[in-house]
Amino acid sequence: MNRLSLPRHLARTLLGLALIGAGVSHLTTLRQDFQAQVPGWVPLDKDVVVLASGVVEIGLGAALLALPRQRVTVGWVVAAFFVAVLPGNISQYLTRTDAFGLNTDQARLTRLFFQPLLVLWALWSTGAWPKTGAKRP
Numbered sequence: 001m002n003r004l005s006l007p008r009h010l011a012r013t014l015l016g017l018a019l020i021g022a023g024v025s026h027l028t029t030l031r032q033d034f035q036a037q038v039p040g041w042v043p044l045d046k047d048v049v050v051l052a053s054g055v056v057e058i059g060l061g062a063a064l065l066a067l068p069r070q071r072v073t074v075g076w077v078v079a080a081f082f083v084a085v086l087p088g089n090i091s092q093y094l095t096r097t098d099a100f101g102l103n104t105d106q107a108r109l110t111r112l113f114f115q116p117l118l119v120l121w122a123l124w125s126t127g128a129w130p131k132t133g134a135k136r137p
Contacts, residue, residue, distance in 0.1 A: 004071070004127050011125035012064055012071065019061030019078070026054025036099035037088035056081065064126070075126025082118045089115055 004012065026034050031050055038046040060081060063074045092099060093108040102108045123129040 004125075008125050008127060011121065012075075015078070015121055015125055016061045016064030019057045019064065021061075023054045023057030023059075023061060026050050026057060030100070033099040036097045037085075037092045039087055039091035040095075053085065071126040072128045075122050075128035078122035078126070079119045079128070082115060082122060086112075086115050 003009075025031075031047070034050040034053070035046040038049045042049060060074070060078050064071070064078065067074055089108075089112055091097075092102065093105070093112060096105065096108070102111055
């Protein structure tokens with residue numbers, strides 16, 4: 001298996017810790033804010049969606065930290081997760097719902113542009129994309 005460069009390893013570790021922190025906040029202090037992002041068309045209780053996504057985030061963050069041999073696969077799964085939650089961010093913008101201190105249309109719109117960066121972060125930091133980023137041991 002090819003090893004990651006130090007910057008990619010650090011970025012993967014930081015992303016893992018951030019996902020764990022976000023997941024814990026889903027289950028505790030920011031639960032209501034996350035509920036505000038669940039689109040109305042989702043046929044599940046908003047609290048169930050928030051709790052489940054929090055557990056998934058904790059699991060993904062832990063996988064980034066604890067499964068270095070599967071890091072490429074985990075990177076693709078994390079990227080897919082970031083794509084999967086994008087409708088919540090779009091819904092928050094379209095419904096003009098205040099949460100996370102995003103209380104203007106401009107702030108909510110600006111946040112949408114960060115989601116693709118999270119996808120790229122997951123792929124780059126795990127060596128999932130581009131494949132040329134890993135170095136040989």
